[in-house]
Amino acid sequence: MNRFVFRLDKAKKAIDEADYIVIGAGAGLSAAAGIEYGGKRFTDNFKDFIAKYSMTDMYSSGFYPFKTSEEKWAYWARHINVNRFQVGETELYKKLLKLVENKDYFVITTNVEHQFWINGFEDERIFATQGDYGLLQCGDACHDKLYYNEEIIKEMVEKTEDCRIPTNLVPKCPVCGEEMETNLRKDNLFVQDKNWYDANKRYSDFLGKIKENNIVFLELGVGFNTPSIIKYPFEQWTYDNENATLIRINRDYPEAIKENASKTISFDEDMDEIFDYWLSRIL
Helix, strand or coil, X not given: CCHHHHHHHHHHHHHHHCCEEEEEECHHHHHHCCCCCCHHHHHHHCHHHHHHHCCCCXXXXXXXXXXXXXXXXXXXXXXXXXXXXXCCCCHHHHHHHHHHCCCCEEEEXXXXXXXXXXXXXXXXXXEECCEEEEEEEECCCCCCCCEECHHHHHHHHHCCECCECCHHHCCECCCCCCEEEEEECXXXXXXXXXXXXXXXXXXXXXXHHHCCCCEEEEEECCXXXXXXXXXXXXXXXXXXXXXXXXXXXXXXXXXXXXXXXXXXXXEXXXXXXHHHXXXXXXX
């Protein structure tokens, strides 16, 4: 038996025997599912912005210092539409659901493309800590209501000319009149509405009941942009619980910390191939 298959079987056994599974999902999961922010997907969808602003990828373009709101929203409408409303279901997320649908699981994710909901994961089992491309908030956070944005985003995309939207489409807060922003955690004005707090409590309650049971922390594509949300807690909780297993799938950072070396199963191989193998072993 080669080393890869040995690790696959060991991880599958841990999943099968787990009383609870906590899925921690980062950008690497969405990239593996095809929601890539660079390469051909970027150049195919942003030719005009690349020509005008010399953009290189969707991630860095999100920090571009646009001179006008009309330019900013032309870019962001395209970005949101491409990543939130055009993608639809993805095979990799559906495979992940198939893997855990009969287990007691919970998802914590820093991803903002809404893929867990789109692919059928239960709403009560998801906590998206960093926001959602499909929601707008007051840019000054004058109140905590969020606004579903699909209609206005698609209108912006349709009416974009020369990388600008019409001034009348720049979204304004209905309460204070200031410009709105996408509900993404980028500063201390990020709005956490009632749904955010409810999801946070469900996550805390889930963690509170796992105690010393057999638990798998399934960490998928989590890097070091916000390690305090998933990576570091998963490592600490694995260390604290003698019955915990950390399964880490990450092309760039698969290694276990030395304190958890015997309790971590690491993969830098293709996520799709890993899921396919595990699903082939489901009885």
